[in-house]
Each structure stands twice: as C-alpha cells, then as structure tokens.
Amino acid sequence: MAIIVNLDKIMEKRNITLTELSEKVGITMANLSNLKNQKARAIRFSTLDSICKALDCSPGDILEYIEDNSNEKNN
Known part of the structure; x- marks a missing residue:
C-alpha cells in the first residue's frame, strides 16, 4: 500500500507558497515540507x-492511494 501526498500539486493549482500555507494553517514550514x-x-x-x-x-x-504489489509472491 502506498499513500501519495499531492500537496505540492494542490499548492501549485492554488498559487500558494509553503510560507503562505504555513502562516494560514499555523504549522511549521518544516512539518509542511x-x-x-x-x-x-x-x-x-x-x-x-x-x-x-x-x-x-x-x-x-x-x-x-496507489496499490503496491511489491509484497506479492510470484507463483
């Protein structure tokens, strides 16, 4: 199982920087990064x-969510 975070894509679509999002949300830039x-x-x-x-x-x-088949055994 793989969970992919598309935060960068959404930020680009909304034309918002990491600094701006950090200030709006109240989360450190390091954690958002x-x-x-x-x-x-x-x-x-x-x-x-x-x-x-x-x-x-x-x-x-x-x-x-992207299915990860790397754990499947070859039969």
Missing part, C-alpha cells in the same frame, strides 16, 4: 482539516 516531500509518517485529522480549509479542497485531493 516533510508532508509535501513524502517524508511524513502520519498526519492528524485536525492538520488535514486546516490544510483543506486553507486550500479549499478535500482530503482526497491531497491524499492518493
């Missing part, structure tokens, strides 16, 4: 809610 660069291991629902409000989007716009 980790999320944006696929380095975050978790995200709080309250954080996701704040990001969605600031970017006028839904969680499904930011998070994407």
Whole structure:
C-alpha cells in the first residue's frame, strides 16, 4: 500500500507558497515540507482539516492511494 501526498500539486493549482500555507494553517514550514516531500509518517485529522480549509479542497485531493504489489509472491 502506498499513500501519495499531492500537496505540492494542490499548492501549485492554488498559487500558494509553503510560507503562505504555513502562516494560514499555523504549522511549521518544516512539518509542511516533510508532508509535501513524502517524508511524513502520519498526519492528524485536525492538520488535514486546516490544510483543506486553507486550500479549499478535500482530503482526497491531497491524499492518493496507489496499490503496491511489491509484497506479492510470484507463483
């Protein structure tokens, strides 16, 4: 299972910088950067809610599930 964070794509569509989003959401630029660069291991629902409000989007716009078949055994 792979969860992909598309925060950078949404930010680009909304023409907003990491600094601006950080100020609107009240989250450090370092934490947003980790999320944006696929380095975050978790995200709080309250954080996701704040990001969605600031970017006028839904969680499904930011998070994407891609099936990872690398764990399947070859038969």
